Ligand SMILES: [Zn+2]
């Protein structure tokens with residue numbers, strides 16, 4: 001996990017009363033987030049806001065994070081600017097309390113005894129959730145020619161499949177049908 005800046009929320013003592021709620025917001029200076037095969041580079045910090053609400057057994061964190069990142073088109077590799085608007089969710093069990101039975105282990109944390117919540121994992125998870133599985137410069141991006149590597153968005157390349165050099169390694173694939 002990237003650690004480009006800390007975001008620590010100090011839970012105020014007033015929040016340890018049922019139904020109390022507090023609002024927090026700030027910026028997270030992040031440089032790069034890796035999402036599977038894709039790298040997202042951020043030129044500016046992302047803006048986050050989180051509301052913490054005391055549900056009795058836990059502090060429920062809800063909020064949002066917004067930022068702009070640049071990644072590469074999955075087809076043509078050109079830079080693509082993606083606006084991210086993620087939804088923050090977290091659940092911090094207070095003291096010896098228990099999480100709801102229907103919650104998986106990875107869906108909640110225990111509130112640290114010092115009352116300091118590290119919000120970076122929540123913010124990063126929210127950004128990751130909003131990142132496209134396949135970032136594209138445009139829905140109809142033509143991609144790169146698999147033979148010569150030319151960017152087909154800039155026009156057709158020289159290697160028309162019909163007059164492919166018979167000695168070319170891909171020529172053997174011609175005429176095969178894939179089901
Ligand atoms: Zn593209």
Ligand SMILES: [Zn+2]
Pocket residue numbers: 145146147148149150157158159
């Ligand atoms: Zn080509």
